Amino acid sequence: MTNYIIRRLLHMIPTLILISMVSFVVIQAPPGDMLTSRLAELAEQGELGSESAMAQIGALRERYGLNDPIYVQYIHWIWKIVSKGDFGQSFTYEMDVMELLAERLGLTLTLTLSTLIFTWIVAIPIGIYSATRQYSIGDYGFTFLGFIGLATPNFLLALVIMFIQVAVFEAESVGGLLSPEYIGAAWTWAKFIDLLKHIWVPIIVIGTGSTAGIIRIMRGNLLDILGQQHIQTGRAKGLKEGKVIVKYGVRIAINPLVSRLGLELPNLLSGAVVTGIVLGLPTAGPIFLTALTSQDMYLAGAFLLLAATFLLIGNLLADILLAWLDPRIRYE
């Protein structure tokens, strides 16, 4: 097992290098650079062409290494990240990228993982229900809801829930993760309760699609397994039906879901980005969008790189979990 983990970790290194290159190229590709917008700003103020302005731009160019060829810029960038954990400066926010992203990225990941837990807690019981009562009204109802859930884009669901909150429940503060009075306040019990009151909205928005998918897979898997012989054996032995389903059925039906974790995580993270933007959450989503529109390359690149790294680690953990859960898997 340790061997397997070490091998997988070594495998990650070339992938990580490729990921960092793609992140860098994607962010470098827009025509012009972040100083183009600064130039436009200066031109508006009528200061373009003045000697001091040009000197200022030149100094900035030098400082950010914008005159170097692209591979030199890349090596500088990646070396600073690896050696010092320094992702560079955000141009628009005039802050350290890491300082800016750390808390927001943390919140994004917390949101993603809470949603993951939520989807499993909701979807697995429903999947079991649907499989054991195939073609019942409840089964049809959940199947129908599942189709709708898969067909609704995250941003639309966020809009609909906001609309319902305002139109039906006449909520005063909509969106965000905290009521205005708690933002910036120290963590108290009341603040935590307030957080719980807000966080269910993004969790439902991000999780609905995945939940629908998991229900579908769980139902199908369990139906397949319930037709197998070891289930019949269990029943013939006189085991209770509940025990047959949980220990003989669900136990096996869950394995494919674990192997799908690696596919589920990117979707959830994508959802967290979009939902963060629509609901105005203090997550990485809104900052990433601003970074893209203002060509704040270090910020956008850092987010892409960190998101992909997170997914890689998530994938690895999912594989280890699966190997640990399913004794049939060999790690050769």
Place this chain on the structure above:
Amino acid sequence: MSSIVETPPDEREETLVEENTTTATYSQRQLIWRRFKKHRAGVIGGCVVIFLYICVFLGEFLSPHDPAHRYYDYVHLPAQRIHIFSQDGIHWPFVYGIKKSFDLQTGVKTYTEDASVRYPIYPFARGAQYTFYGLFTTDIHLFGTGKDNPMFLLGTDRFGRDMLSRIIAGGRISLTIGLLAVFISLTLGSTLGVISGYYGGNIDNIIQRIIELIFAFPSIPILMALSAILPPEWPSHLVFMGIVTVLALVGWGGLAREIRGKTLSIRESDFVLAARVAGARDRRIIFRHLLPSMFSHIIVIATLAIPGFILGESTLSFLGLGIKPPMTSWGLLLSDAMNIHSLSLYPWLLIPGVCIIIAVLAFNFLGDGLRDAADPYSSR
């Protein structure tokens, strides 16, 4: 393949029961069609898809107004109701005129029906002039109340543009993008997938690593980053092509993987071996044997991939990184509803979202039905 004629299994059973009847034989195409017809959701999905494409194809003829025309007198008008009855009795279906009132104290604009004016809705009414695909110019619309008479069945947006007409115009873009993106990514995906599966070895390894690299990124953020590359000064038709390319570039990996798997499973089958023994070159085997025999599966994969592209485009456009005006799409239309203020006051701005859900559902059902039908020899 279509020359293979075989008795379908269920037909055989029937002939066992009813003796002395002639055995019916079906071509594979007929078998697929028979199986598909049994899948009710698939048939309904297929009908809805065809209906949607006819609607957006007829575009200007169906929409009562010019989608770009701004009726400044009717900004944010709620959907009008079609009436048949008035105080005077029964009429041809009509809409009432609109009375605008302005509350000076609250500053709220309200629209009420003006019962004194009736605008009957006639078929083939005259309205805004348009050119139908550059073929001919006309001003006849499927239905309407005559030029510049108000009839806004789904309300208007913040510039007083007719929502119904804009939804049709947006649907044309959204549904076309889905088709184009799937076409490009399918060309890329099936070529690389077949090569990957057929040759194996190093080529396979490289292609699989590239796909892994694409999958390493979360899809929406990488789509956002790639669309942000498109130069902001590009006109909207170039942006349209750009978005299609971006979607296809990110989306081909999944298709390639499925087609690779399919290739692996039939690579060693008799007809491929026979072709190889007969001296056919790799190119001939791939294009004349492997790809045609997977054709029905490729269609299924393509159908099930379209919803993803439609959702991707709508998300990008919604976030302001996709289609840009004067073009419009369902996602871009929804971006008007982004702030909670307009959302609560003008809920009809959410209607394009209903269209997205319907289109995605229809494609999913159609794809499910086709998947069942694609393999007509399997018993269900």
